[in-house]
Amino acid sequence: MKLTVGLLFGGRSVENEISVVTALQTLESMDKEKYDVVPIYIAKSGKWYSGEALLTVANYRDMKKLLDGTPEVYMRPVYGDRNLYKVKTGLLGSPVLATLDVVLPTLHGTNCEDGTLQGVLTSTGVPFVGCNTLASANGMDKITMKMILKECGIPVVDYFWFNDKEWYADKDAVTARLEAKIPYPVIVKPANSGSSVGIKAAHNTAEFVEAVDYAASFTTRIIVERLVTRLKEVNCSVMGNYNDCEASVCEVPLRSGEILSYQDKYMRGGGSKGAKGGARSVGGVKSASAGESEGMRSTLREIPAKLQEGETERIQQLARETFRALACDGLSRIDFIIDEEDRSIYVNEINTIPGSLSSYLWEASGRKFPEVIDALIAQAFARSREESFKVTDFGGNIFAAMPAGGGSKM
Ligand SMILES: Nc1ncnc2c1ncn2[C@@H]1O[C@H](COP(=O)(O)OP(=O)(O)O)[C@@H](O)[C@H]1O
Ligand SMILES: [Mg+2]
CATH class of the missing domain: 3.30.1490.20 (ATP-grasp fold, A domain)
Structure with a gap:
């Protein structure tokens, strides 16, 4: 039986556009024999939309036209209701556009990656891929994240x-x-x-x-x-859950200036229009070849990272420890800074829904990305099942113990 997967993207975030790219790349790697994919785009206004037109990147050039022609939808924060409802229905039409088996969030940034949407999804009871509300919120706030990591003995810069x-x-x-x-x-x-x-x-x-x-x-x-002035940045993706996880190979993203910029991340690799293709090598440095439409895949990078003896293993171990300390689930990317003055290694940040879902790191680790997505979806169901075994009601009715006719004071 095919599973209906809600592919959730966009969002009220400055990374809305990057999320469209991540979602469409993810869709490309999803096995259509196994999954019926329902695209759900959250516009910058916060309204949700669902329709086939959302699956073509060129349609986003004229956002008004795209959204005017696409049904507006919503989910209800009611436990057990996994329906996606149309805002407008004809007189006789069903309000239900789809019933989702699982949701795959491919959104980035505020209101998206920070627990906000994870809370909405948790309220509906629909299984979903990735971190829960707590891990998402802790991972998003660079202050809270660093406090937790410091407490766990994981190195962070002052x-x-x-x-x-x-x-x-x-x-x-x-x-x-x-x-x-x-x-x-x-x-x-x-x-x-x-x-x-x-x-x-x-x-x-x-x-x-x-x-x-x-x-x-x-x-x-x-x-x-x-500010670490002589630094090497190294990223490593981790997949699994808080109890059992694995780390990918490491990459070094390459910067044009003092800090890795938005342009470095999304707009550097090759030409600016749509040529699809695998990684290309620029003097030993690999990047994808499709410029701004390729999101994180277009970052110029060295993969696997050429590091000193033992550093890759140390980073992979710290990446797993970070994933565990923050109680993560699904797939994250943990970004490191190596201070080249003394080779100190620091965790810089975690991205709980990384650009391009770090597909290029897993492919370089010998994992086919469609299989990674299968594993993530299976894990979403497993977590949902485990949570359903936890006690949420211990059967007491405090009102039954109240004296009849008693007042409302507790
Ligand atoms: N402590 C630091 N010292 C030197 N450069 C840094 C430091 N922290 C961040 N940077 C640079 O700034 C970039 C963005 O910072 P980061 O904390 O990763 O924020 P974001 O969530 O926006 O990616 C990093 O990729 C790196 O190039
Ligand atoms: Mg960063």
């Missing part, structure tokens, strides 16, 4: 954090607190950013003030870290 209200109330005081803790240069980030949005390096007080004003325009929580 950091300092504050919120926007503290900043606007007394910029001098916050600056003095930072300067007492971390020497310049530093890097200032919105705690919940992604795709390098809102991030700036600062080499002195004036640049720091400017960088914080900029970061605070994106979010309320701000993290400042020691």
Whole structure:
């Protein structure tokens, strides 16, 4: 029997477009003999849409036309209701567009990767791929994530954090607190950013003030870290659950400037239009060949990463420990920084729904991506089954013990 899979993408996030690319790449790797795929696109407005037209990337050029011609849909946060409903139905038509067996989220960033949607899906009871609400939320907030990793003895660079209200109330005081803790240069980030949005390096007080004003325009929580000036970035994907997981080969994404930018991540590899194809090699460095339409696959990268003796194994081990510490599920990518001054290795961040679902890392690890997707979907069902065995009601009725005619005081 075929499974009906809701492929959820888009979202109220600055990474909406990247998510379209991830979703369409994922769709390409899904076995159509096994799965009926129902595309569900969350527009930047927050409205949900479902229809075949969402599966053609060229249609996104004219967003208004695409959405005007695509049915608006919704799910109800009612446990056990796995239906996708049409907002508008004809007089006699059924309001149910599809009944989902499982949902595969391929969205990135705020409102998407941070537990928000995972909470909605959990409320419906539909099995879904990837991290639950807790792991997603912890993984998204760079402050909370670093606190947990530090507590677990996993190395992270020195950091300092504050919120926007503290900043606007007394910029001098916050600056003095930072300067007492971390020497310049530093890097200032919105705690919940992604795709390098809102991030700036600062080499002195004036640049720091400017960088914080900029970061605070994106979010309320701000993290400042020691800027590692001679660094090598290494990424490693992990798949499995909090109890049993495996790490992929490592990659080194290549930067054009001081920090790995949005352009480096999504817009560098080769030409800008649609040529499909596998990885290509640029002087020993591999990248996909389809430019901006290829999302994370278009990053120029070295794969597998050429590192010093033992570093790959150490990174893979720390990647698994990070996945476990954050209670992850499904597939994540953990990003590392190697400080080339002393070869210290630090976890920089986790992406619980990584660009292109890190397909290129798994393919380079000898895993066919359609099989990876099969495993992720099987795992979504397994988790849902395990959760159904947990007690959610211990049969007590506190109201039954109340004296008859008693007041409403507890
Ligand atoms: N502590 C640091 N020192 C030096 N460069 C950093 C540091 N943290 C981040 N960067 C650079 O900034 C980029 C984006 O930061 P990151 O924390 O990964 O945020 P995002 O979630 O936006 O990807 C990194 O890929 C790296 O190039
Ligand atoms: Mg990053």
